[in-house]
Amino acid sequence: MKITIVGGGSSAHTLIPMLSHCGHEVSLLTQRPNSWGSTVTMQVRDVDNVTVQSLTGRLARAAADPAAVIPEADIIVLCLPVHQYRNMLHQIAPHVSRRKKQWIGCIYGQAGVNWMIREIIRKFRLEMTGYFAFGLLPWICRIEAYGHCGINYGPKTTNVAAVYPRSDFAWLNECFFQDICFRYFGRGAVRQAENFLSLTLSADNQIIHPARCYGLFRRYGDHWNSEEAIPYFYRDFDEESADILQRLDDEYSLVRNRIIARFPGSDFQYMLNYLELEKLSYHSCNTDIRQSFVESKTLHHIKPPVVFEKNRWTLDKNHRFFRDDINYGLCIAKWFADQLDIPTPMIDIILQWAKTIRSESYSLEKGLAIPEADRNGFSYGIPPVYGLESIDQVIAEEQ
Structure with missing residues (x-):
């Protein structure tokens, strides 16, 4: 072909x-x-x-x-x-x-x-x-x-x-x-x-990258004075980053479980949490999120995405870890949670952090809201930018 x-x-x-x-x-x-x-x-x-x-x-x-x-x-x-x-x-x-x-x-x-x-x-x-x-x-x-x-x-x-x-x-x-x-x-x-929604709501990069970036921010602030001081992204994965990731995955699971219960006629067998997805993908026996990163030799040498500016190293806020995994990841989960009246305190914290450091245009005052002007752009991936205003419409789109 x-x-x-x-x-x-x-x-x-x-x-x-x-x-x-x-x-x-x-x-x-x-x-x-x-x-x-x-x-x-x-x-x-x-x-x-x-x-x-x-x-x-x-x-x-x-x-x-x-x-x-x-x-x-x-x-x-x-x-x-x-x-x-x-x-x-x-x-x-x-x-x-x-x-x-x-x-x-x-x-x-x-x-x-x-x-x-x-x-x-x-x-x-x-x-x-x-x-x-x-x-x-x-x-x-x-x-x-x-x-x-x-x-x-x-x-x-x-x-x-x-x-x-x-x-x-x-x-x-x-x-x-x-x-x-x-x-x-x-x-x-x-x-x-059987459906694309199972892929969209199976959490991997959308929780790994934001969790680790926010964990780095919490531990080190917004910069490092030397390149040598920058920790490894996975090898140095700390307990706080792992806890953030687990809390994100738990909030995703609340969304997943509610959708599974609401649409019993749909097959969501591949809508998985982080460790379930790792087990399926690698036949992994890991039960500890932090261990899965720290002991990975293939991820061993990866450093965080950084840029050098004003004589110091800072997280690259334009990297795909933000633009992919937050705008086309956490924002999608947040929209579904809002539709289902599910509180998402950890997702909210990271979205607010990203909004502050990246000057994002969305609002979190009454759930996630994208300005009308941005719905016609390509900055965010929530269903309403495609004209899908309800979960029922999202499910119907799979037919």
Whole structure:
């Protein structure tokens, strides 16, 4: 098949060799087409960061113009920060085919991706378009040399994906899903989630990153005077950060459990809390949140996202840990909680903190409120920006 990857992030550096290895023709839409070589190599590394095998694949073309790589694609895969999904979908939508079936999706889909794609389907009359989303990235990956080489630290044991229409899952799994993990690693088979909401409300990055960033702020204030003083993001995960994460997950669970009880006819078996999701993804036996980070060798060397300004190091407030995981993560959970009259004191604390340090426009005085002017932008991912004003409408959107 012809597959177009949109965005040149870490996952693109793994997808290109994987898909090319399986015989697909892979193209890339990127702002930096001249930075990409005609071949891309994936180095598979062990927990000691030693390369144990490698795979090289061919990139058929890289282009900055959607017209060059979107119309003829069979599958279009977003490999971007989550907060860029919606804007990019509107950029590529005029070039999506109306003559044949195309699939649009992502391999990280915890942000209401189905709402975004259905929005462009309606706006641009893309009735033949199907869509999909993985709950989590199928592997841990990094960039070694942009446009030329990526690092892969191995796959998850099990992946979960939602597909619309649901009946097409088996075909898409055979023709595409297995090619991005299972056929190479022999692990990472994909299970079908019956709805996208299960992916959106299964908490992972949306609670990990805000919890740790706020925990760092609580412990160290808003800066470090030297780079050496900056703690590791995961290796130094402290008890306060773990407690914040647990409190966030507990509030998500209140939302999840209320939705499960309210809609007994829907299948939410893959709407999971943090440790349940880790157990499914890695067959992990962890029962301690902090331990799961401190003992992870693949996350061992990661530092917090920081910038150097005014002769000191500060958290990068424009990083995806804020723009993805708060604006397209915690804000979504907060909206659902408001609809269900569930108090969320820990989510509120972090949203208020983010509002202060990032000058966010939302209000928390009577539940989460987004100014009308921002509903037409791409800053936030709550259902009302897509015209979904109730949970009943959200569930109906899955049908």
